[in-house]
Amino acid sequence: MNKQLTNFLLKGGRLIDPASGRDTVCDIRVRDGKVDEIGANLAPGGATILDVKDHIVTPGLIDVHLHLMKGLGAFGVDPDIFGVGSGVTTVVDAGSAGHTLLNVFRNYVTNNAKTRVLNYINLSTLGGVSGPGYSILADPRLIDEAKIEQAVEANRDIIVGIKIMATGGALGSQGLNPLERARKLGDTLKLPLLVHIGESWTKDTAPVHVGDVLKYLRAGDIVTHMFTVHPGGLLDGNGKLWPQVRDAKESGVLMDVGHGLHNLNFDVARKVLDQGLHPDGVSTDGHRGNRAGPVYDLPTTMAKLMALGFSLNQVAEMATTNAAKLLGRTGELGTLRIGQPADISVLKLEDREWKAVDSQKGTIPAHQTIMPIYAIRGDTIYEPLPAERP
Ligand SMILES: [Zn+2]
Numbered sequence: 001m002n003k004q005l006t007n008f009l010l011k012g013g014r015l016i017d018p019a020s021g022r023d024t025v026c027d028i029r030v031r032d033g034k035v036d037e038i039g040a041n042l043a044p045g046g047a048t049i050l051d052v053k054d055h056i057v058t059p060g061l062i063d064v065h066l067h068l069m070k071g072l073g074a075f076g077v078d079p080d081i082f083g084v085g086s087g088v089t090t091v092v093d094a095g096s097a098g099h100t101l102l103n104v105f106r107n108y109v110t111n112n113a114k115t116r117v118l119n120y121i122n123l124s125t126l127g128g129v130s131g132p133g134y135s136i137l138a139d140p141r142l143i144d145e146a147k148i149e150q151a152v153e154a155n156r157d158i159i160v161g162i163k164i165m166a167t168g169g170a171l172g173s174q175g176l177n178p179l180e181r182a183r184k185l186g187d188t189l190k191l192p193l194l195v196h197i198g199e200s201w202t203k204d205t206a207p208v209h210v211g212d213v214l215k216y217l218r219a220g221d222i223v224t225h226m227f228t229v230h231p232g233g234l235l236d237g238n239g240k241l242w243p244q245v246r247d248a249k250e251s252g253v254l255m256d257v258g259h260g261l262h263n264l265n266f267d268v269a270r271k272v273l274d275q276g277l278h279p280d281g282v283s284t285d286g287h288r289g290n291r292a293g294p295v296y297d298l299p300t301t302m303a304k305l306m307a308l309g310f311s312l313n314q315v316a317e318m319a320t321t322n323a324a325k326l327l328g329r330t331g332e333l334g335t336l337r338i339g340q341p342a343d344i345s346v347l348k349l350e351d352r353e354w355k356a357v358d359s360q361k362g363t364i365p366a367h368q369t370i371m372p373i374y375a376i377r378g379d380t381i382y383e384p385l386p387a388e389r390p
Contacts, residue, residue: 001383002380002381002382002383003380003381004379004380004381005030005048005379005381006031006032006379007029007030007031007032007045007046007047007048008029008030008047008048008049008050008381009027009028009029009030009042009044009047009048009049009050010027010028010029010030010050010052010057010344010346011027011049011050011051011052011053012025012027012051012052012053013025013026013027013028013052013053013055013056013057013346014055014056014057015028015038015057015058015336016056016057016058016312016313016316017058017059017320017335017336018313018316018317018320018321019059019320019321019324019330019331019334019335020335020336023313024040025040026038026039026040027039027040027041027042028057028336028344029042029045029047030342030344030376030379031047032379033341033342033378033379034339034340034341034342034378035336035337035338035339035340035341035342035344036338036339037338038336038338050374050381052346052373054348055346055347055348055373056312056316056346056347056348056349056370057344057345057346057347058316058319058320058344058345058347059320059321059333059334059335059336059343059344059345060088060089060090060116060320060333060334060343060344060345060375060376060377061087061088061089061090061298061299061319061320061323061345061375062088062089062090062091062092062319062320062323062324062327062333062334063082063083063088063090063091063092063283063284063286063298063319063323064092064094064222064256064281064283064323064326064327065092065094065194065224065256065258065283065284065285066079066082066091066092066093066094066283066284066285066286066287067093067094067095067096067128067285067286067287067288068082068091068093068096068109068117069093069096069097069101069104069105069108069109069128070109070288072096072128072129073128073129073130073131074131074287074288074289075096075128075287075288075289076096076128076287076288077286077287077288077291078113079091079093079109079113079115079117080113080114080115080385081286081291081385082284082286082291082297082298083113083114083115083116083117083375084114084115084375084377084382085375085382085384085385085387086297086298086299086372086375086384086385086387087297087298087299087345087346087347087371087372087373087374087375087384088115088297088298088299088345088372088375089115089116089343089344089345089375089376089377090115090116090117090118090323090333090343091115091116091117091118091286092117092118092119092120092160092283092327093105093109093117093118093119093120094120094163094194094196094224094285095120095121095122095123095127095128095163095165095194096122096127096128097119097121097122097127097128098121098122098123098124098125098126098127098148099121099125099144099147099148099150099151100125100127100147101127101129102119102121102151102154102155103151105119106119106155106158110158114377114380114382115375115377116343116377117158118158118159118160118327119155119158119159119160120159120160120161120162120163120194121148121151121152121159121161121162121163122136122162122163123137123143123148123162123163123164123178123181123182123185124136124137124142124143124165124170124178125142125143125144125147126142131201132165132169132170132200132201133169133201134169134170135169135170135171135172136165136170137164137165137170137171137172137174137178138170138171138172138173138174139172139174140174140177143178143181145181145184145185145188148162148185148189149185149188149189152189152191159191160191160192160327160328160329161186161191161192161193161194161222161327161328162182162185162186162189162191162192162193162194163194163196164178164179164182164193164194164195164196165196166179166195166196166197166208166213166232167196167197167198167199167201167205167207167208167232168199168205168206168207168208168232169199169201169204169205171208172205176208176212176213176216179213179216180216182216183216183217186221191328192220192221192222192326192328193216193217193221193222194221194222194224194256195213195217195221195222195223195224196224196225196258197210197213197223197224197225197226197228197232197233197234198225198228198229198230198231198232198233198262198263199230199231199232200225200228200230200260200261200262200263201262207230207231207232208232209232209242210223210232210233210234210242210244210245211242211243211244211245213232214244214245214247214248214253215244217248217253218251218252218253219251219252219253220252220253220254220328221253221254222253222254222255222256222280222281222326223248223253223254223255223256224256224257224258224283224285225256225257225258225260225263225285226255226256226257226258226272226277226279227257227263227264227265227266227268227269227272228262228263228265228268229263229265229267229268229359229360230262230263233268234268234272234277235268235271235272239271240275241272241275241277245277246277249277254280254281254325254326255277255278255279255280255281256279256280256281256282256283256326257279257281257282257283257301257305258283258285259283259284259285259290259294259295259301259304259359260284260285260287260290260295260359261285261287261289261290261294261295261359262359263285263359264294264301264304264358264359265358265359265360265362266308266356266358266362266363266364267362269308269358270308273308273309279305279318280318280322280325280326281318281319281322281323281326282298282301282302282305282315282318282319282323283298283301283323284297284298284301286298291387292388293357293388293390294357294358294359294361296387296388296389296390297372297387297389298319299347299370299371299372300369300370300389300390302315302316302318302319302370303315303356303366303368303369303370304356304358304366305318306366306368306370307356307364307365307366307367308364312349312368312370315370320334320335321334321335322334341377341378342376342377342378342379343376343377344374344375344376345372345374345375345376346372346373346374346375346376347370347371347372347373348370348371348373349368349369349370350368350369350370350371351367351368352367352368352369353365353366353367354366354369354390355390356390357390369389369390371384371389372384
């Protein structure tokens with residue numbers, strides 16, 4: 001049950017707030033929807049006590065890649081399912097809407113959600129109205145810079161970047177031309193590019209080489225699906241990182257997991273990680289078709305990264321501080337600040353043996369799960385929706 005409280009105390013949880021360097025057991029008071037006090041053994045002062053002893057408390061978790069236009073195609077999902085229904089306070093749609101659909105997105109998705117819903121606008125006018133294998137960038141008329149600029153300027157508060165499908169299937173006969181146009185547009189609008197790599201949907205076109213894609217990316221741009229096993233990924237035929245990938249990372253290009261139905265492969269992840277390339281962000285690529293597995297939710301995706309060797313603090317950092325950086329919202333999201341609207345996740349770390357499953361049904365042993373307990377926005381405390389989790 002969700003509840004609204006004007007004065008409540010999260011009592012005795014372990015607060016992990018990587019942006020401020022905090023990792024400590026303490027209490028947090030929320031009054032009138034704002035973070036009022038953070039400290040050890042705070043006096044109740046008439047507050048409703050929420051006992052979160054033995055729980056993890058973090059700044060509201062941020063899932064930076066999902067498909068959130070419910071009813072659109074095979075994928076659109078209600079944002080509150082992967083959002084506050086999964087212990088997550090901010091979710092970001094990756095390209096459901098091109099410029100023509102952006103107002104619809106704003107009015108029907110962002111404005112109706114309990115979760116904060118941000119948006120990567122699709123470079124293609126078609127956005128996500130067709131399947132991901134469709135050639136949405138293969139006709140030069142499907143990119144309209146002037147209309148994208150208008151749509152972005154009218155919606156700066158929710159737009160965090162431009163989504164591009166850098167696949168042979170999407171680009172078709174246009175080759176790398178859409179990437180060149182995206183680069184110029186990103187520079188004009190001062191927005192990062194979110195680039196999908198990996199030919200998970202199209203089998204009949206030549207894959208785009210990740211080295212060619214990376215030529216167009218700069219510091220702050222994001223590559224999603226970094227652990228894809230499909231052609232067009234980060235590894236060469238011998239399982240070595242393409243040299244351009246290392247160069248890009250060093251120059252400040254950010255790497256995101258983007259789990260999805262197809263694009264988290266543990267063997268690829270192991271090879272990439274063993275060569276020292278780590279993710280900046282963790283995201284589900286959540287949609288209607290992967291909620292019931294293999295993705296489930298962001299906490300489960302974080303637990304899979306823990307099974308790959310990352311610590312709780314590292315995955316918490318990816319889903320808070322780093323995610324805020326990816327979105328260009330450092331300081332505003334992903335950290336707790338006194339006097340600001342409450343935006344908090346409460347999680348339970350459980351010691352349990354389970355098998356983490358990737359997108360190709362590969363498994364690795366996992367020893368801990370992360371369960372969502374609450375997502376808190378302002379004065380409202382949301383409990384997770386019932387979900388089958390592994
Ligand atoms: Zn996606």
